[in-house]
Amino acid sequence: MNPASDPPSLLFVRKLEVLTRFAAAEREGLINLPIVVRTIEAGRDIVREGEFSKQSVLILDGWLCRYKVLPSGARQVLSVHVPGDVPDLMSLHLRLMDHSIMAMTEVKVGFMSHESLDILCSEFPRIATALWKETLIDASIFREWMVGLGRRSATQRVGHFMCEIYLRLQVVGLAKDHKCAIPMTQSDMADAFGLSLVHLNRTLKELKEAGLISLRHQTLAILNWHGLVKACDFDPAYLHFSPQIREG
């Protein structure tokens, strides 16, 4: 879906065009954005809390997550990111990182300098607005996760995530027929849902035994979409997809 001849920025343009219709010049400006492509091995940090960031990363392939670690050693995964996402877009204006970003799998990323993004934004204000919107959707997802962490049961939290990630992957063509890859360890998931590893494992087992999902070899199948949506109280409104996309 992304031939070698395509510039890496094309994925970025496509993602933004889900929300914004660009003029030809804007599109061109985006496509010509200088991007430095690099491959990073699984487990490596891309940026660390406390660092000053001078660039943002576009994910071209693989998954990555944002997290914070407490003095106790406990880790909270704040978000999970898939191809097309720019997880640290916020650093464009908040240069001091308040969290870290780690490769969950081997990832291919494109580095976009803040300098060139700034220039692009001032030349094309509608691009600035499109990027701003991306950061707002990011925040909306945080809010929904907060609801899960504060008020949903372990089972609902896990199921809710499965629904969310399936839809997000579907938008970028990486999921269909209620199946997708989830290249996370159970330890990663536990840290994302605020659970212990042991309890996460039991929660997954419960969802499997209820016939709602199957998950093996990092491959998720949602066996009963409507059942899962209902059980976990999933409503995709918070993803702010344009009207024509919303469904399961």
Next chain:
Amino acid sequence: MNPASDPPSLLFVRKLEVLTRFAAAEREGLINLPIVVRTIEAGRDIVREGEFSKQSVLILDGWLCRYKVLPSGARQVLSVHVPGDVPDLMSLHLRLMDHSIMAMTEVKVGFMSHESLDILCSEFPRIATALWKETLIDASIFREWMVGLGRRSATQRVGHFMCEIYLRLQVVGLAKDHKCAIPMTQSDMADAFGLSLVHLNRTLKELKEAGLISLRHQTLAILNWHGLVKACDFDPAYLHFSPQIREG
């Protein structure tokens, strides 16, 4: 601190100037922003999840919170807002509200139409950037709350909030000498920290008995700032104050 003769927009300008140094024209544009002032009684919703928003509210006096309610009836408070905040700034670009906003006290708010904000942003790109930054800090606070909800104990969550709100109030001149008003019921706090009302009450008691805080008649005093900061693992970096502000 805000004489009757001052236009309500002045509070907004002051808040934004914490992060951005404006040119005279920009400042003037902001001050002339048309604002409709209204008073709203405690407990009333200002916007509801699912509505389309055509304006954003600037808090002039009083507190308000954002929240979501689950089908079970459980409520999660997502954030708490004080004078100077524009809690639904996100609706400027995500018009469909994914959460509700409620007055926690009687509040005096200023309504700013999205139309006039849009015009201001396109005329003064640096104002757009300043607003974007505000939404990014908002998201940063969500991230920190996620860490609390997922990985901190009840005691730490409560204490952490006390530190945060004290500093945020201090910036707008509403707190000093480690004292400030916290016009929230314990029920509101419980919903903000993902706790039951009963447990929240016991947690407060614990912090009081440890000599870290006092809280009576909605008045908070932090009796041992350093002790509290240490016990709750509080680090204000996530508030992204400019360097000269950071301290307790």
Next chain:
DNA sequence: CGGACAATTGATCTACCTCAAAATTGGTGG
């Protein structure tokens, strides 16, 4: 002074945690 709401306390229960070990999986080198 009464009524409504908010705060506090008691008693019991449970969802999820921690500690510990075993089983499974995937990758590597011989």
Next chain:
DNA sequence: CCACCAATTTTGAGGTAGATCAATTGTCCG
């Protein structure tokens, strides 16, 4: 192709932070 290692997943057993249910007390106001 197999043996082995390290990482991951799974299961068992027992403990606890925080939930729920149920009063009681305090506070604010009209």
